Amino acid sequence: MSNSFDVKTIPFSVTLGSLAVGTVVKCLFKAPTNALGGAITVIEAGASCDDTIATGSSVVLNLLRYSTAYAVEGTLGAGLGSTGWTAGTLKEWTISDAVVDADEFIVLKVAGTVANPGTAYTNEQMAFSGYVTYVMGI
Secondary structure (H helix, E strand, O other), X not given: XXXXXXXXXXXXXXXXXXXXXXEEEEEEEEOXXXXXXXXXXXXXXXXXXXXXXXXXXXXXXXXXXXXXXXXXXXXXXXXXXXXXXOOOOOEEOOOOOOEEOOOXXXXXXXXXXXXXXXXXXXXXXOEEEEEEEEEEOO
């Protein structure tokens, strides 16, 4: 049984480069083994882009749960973003499948395109910062 003192937050920062087309997957966190506490329950999560993304771009962030075999096991939060990323504006996922079992991974999947990748953001790098807040147990 968890209580308010068990709340933990994982900050993350992911630099994606040009992301002209396609999908990028980044591992953010691995849930503890059973011996170290096991499953976690995600309470909330959010992200922001470090720069405003160019008009005509479509970038979507999905927060996924991967199995120990590195296969998609479930969706924690889907469809964050699309168009309208403004620098420093936090967007929060609606958490749909909150439990991450022992030894499973929390993964950030970024899909989409960026119009004019060389000029769409500073230094030709697209970066997202965010957080995942969770409690130990189910």
